[in-house]
Amino acid sequence: xxRLVDASPPAKNHLAVMSRMGYDFNTAVADILDNSIxxxxxxxxxxxxxxxxxxxxxxxxxxxxxxxxxxxKNMSIGCKNADDERTEGDLGxxxxxxxxxxxxxADILSVITKRADDCLCAAVWDxxxxxxxxxxxxxxxxxxxDALTSDDQRQRDHGTIVRWDAISVIQSLDHSPDKQIQxxxxxxxxxxxxxxxxxxxxxxxxxxxxxxxxxxxxxIDPFMRHIQGSEELEDTYxxxxxxxxxxIQGYRIPFISKMSQxxxxxxxxxxxxxxxxGLYVYRQNRLIIAGKWMGLHRHSNLAGLTRIxxxxxxxxxxxxxxxxxxxxxxxPPRVKQKIKKLLAxxxxxxxxxxxxxxxxxxxxxFWKANNNERTKLITYEIDPNNTSLQKIVxxxxxxxxxxxxxxxIELSAALPLTHIYSTMATSSKSIAQGAxxxxxxxxxxxxxxxxx
Numbered sequence: 018x019x020r021l022v023d024a025s026p027p028a029k030n031h032l033a034v035m036s037r038m039g040y041d042f043n044t045a046v047a048d049i050l051d052n053s054i055x056x057x058x059x060x061x062x063x064x065x066x067x068x069x070x071x072x073x074x075x076x077x078x079x080x081x082x083x084x085x086x087x088x089x090k091n092m093s094i095g096c097k098n099a100d101d102e103r104t105e106g107d108l109g110x111x112x113x114x115x116x117x118x119x120x121x122x123a124d125i126l127s128v129i130t131k132r133a134d135d136c137l138c139a140a141v142w143d144x145x146x147x148x149x150x151x152x153x154x155x156x157x158x159x160x161x162x163d164a165l166t167s168d169d170q171r172q173r174d175h176g177t178i179v180r181w182d183a184i185s186v187i188q189s190l191d192h193s194p195d196k197q198i199q200x201x202x203x204x205x206x207x208x209x210x211x212x213x214x215x216x217x218x219x220x221x222x223x224x225x226x227x228x229x230x231x232x233x234x235x236x237i238d239p240f241m242r243h244i245q246g247s248e249e250l251e252d253t254y255x256x257x258x259x260x261x262x263x264x265i266q267g268y269r270i271p272f273i274s275k276m277s278q279x280x281x282x283x284x285x286x287x288x289x290x291x292x293x294x295g296l297y298v299y300r301q302n303r304l305i306i307a308g309k310w311m312g313l314h315r316h317s318n319l320a321g322l323t324r325i326x327x328x329x330x331x332x333x334x335x336x337x338x339x340x341x342x343x344x345x346x347x348x349p350p351r352v353k354q355k356i357k358k359l360l361a362x363x364x365x366x367x368x369x370x371x372x373x374x375x376x377x378x379x380x381x382x383f384w385k386a387n388n389n390e391r392t393k394l395i396t397y398e399i400d401p402n403n404t405s406l407q408k409i410v411x412x413x414x415x416x417x418x419x420x421x422x423x424x425x426i427e428l429s430a431a432l433p434l435t436h437i438y439s440t441m442a443t444s445s446k447s448i449a450q451g452a453x454x455x456x457x458x459x460x461x462x463x464x465x466x467x468x469x
Contacts, residue, residue, distance in 0.1 A: 028150075032147050032148065035120050037121070042122060045119070046210075047215070048114040052179075053076065054218060057081055058225060059226065061079075063076050064230060065203070065230060077176065078176050078178075081133070087132075094152065123181035124183035125144070126179070127165060129166055129180070130178070131177075133175045139157040139162045142154060208235075212237040215227070217302040244271050248269045249266065252265060270290075270324055292321075295310040295325065296308070296309055296310065297326050298348075312353075313348075313353060313357055384398065385398055399429045409421075
């Protein structure tokens with residue numbers, strides 16, 4: 018007869034696994050913000066600064082807060098059933114995000130919280146304690162809470178503070194005097210991440226105000242609706258068997274030439290703007306997938322202006338296989354078919370816009386584009402009908418014509434397409450056509466003199 022044995026992992030090993038769930042600093046902070054927004058916070062302050070040789074990091078919100086009983090429950094590991102139905106506005110799923118996100122970034126997680134008309138309470142997870150004594154949560158007394166908080170924080174009517182100590186990203190830095198500069202750089206990237214992934218929460222009458230070291234986070238709309246030339250295309254919606262509503266909206270973003278330099282910088286430069294085409298999937302208005310085709314279309318330059326917004330409710334987490342970090346999901350086959358039908362128009366609009374600009378660029382007297390429908394290749398060739406070229410050739414003898422023709426063939430074949438593609442993919446610099454530079458022109462003149 019079979020028997021049951023306790024095969025639970027040692028707490029130290031379990032903690033090590035939880036600490037390596039694939040979070041980076043930005044996604045870990047975003048998971049904490051999910052909890053603040055679910056707690057109906059309207060003001061969220063993030064502080065990250067040096068404190069001697071170490072650093073202080075905390076996220077403070079004015080949400081509804083928790084009682085001590087609720088705090089202990091929410092500090093337990095995996096405190097929610099992933100199959101439970103979520104209330105509207107609940108951005109969590111497994112109830113593990115607070116712990117896994119924090120353990121991925123810090124050795125000590127402290128949560129200080131207060132419900133209206135209740136006492137301030139706090140609890141701490143310390144990796145060193147867990148490694149030695151197992152999953153023993155430390156619940157603090159009033160004196161210990163006072164040591165962690167300021168007078169202003171203790172006087173608040175309600176809200177929650179999540180604090181990280183012994184932060185890995187700080188421990189990995191050297192002891193150079195520019196450590197604060199490196200923290201400032203981390204905060205700068207965090208601004209952009211929150212601005213994009215929570216942009217729908219940062220606007221409107223009920224907006225959430227998020228500040229990082231007292232600087233407000235600005236919303237970053239991936240569809241660039243504030244820029245002239247952005248276009249809303251076809252939209253659709255459908256309901257699932259359970260009655261849940263999924264909405265899909267197509268967009269064509271404006272040409273980079275229509276953007277100001279500040280807009281280009283905000284969106285990460287021209288290369289990022291071109292590459293971030295594809296699907297933008299939102300769960301409860303929180304961005305989950307940003308700029309991926311997810312097998313529905315191949316990445317191409319002609320689709321570079323295409324953005325597809327997909328909105329799903331949290332009730333579809335199981336069907337869409339949302340992960341713990343809320344950074345990936347799987348689109349059900351029948352939803353893929355709906356999206357594919359919608360893709361034709363925005364991709365067509367992007368292709369048409371690029372082709373129009375392309376016709377203008379290649380319709381000059383020096384180059385022509387040869388579009389081979391059979392081979393699906395477009396080649397750029399020197400136009401032999403160019404009047405200046407014909408005039409030069411007409412002045413050459415037979416031997417010189419052969420040498421000149423050979424040079425033109427090699428020049429046309431040597432158009433550095435690979436280098437252009439590589440530069441566009443890896444550089445933030447723009448690529449533009451230019452005339453022969455002064456130095457190169459002087460060298461060419463000297464070479465011609467010598468040849469004569």
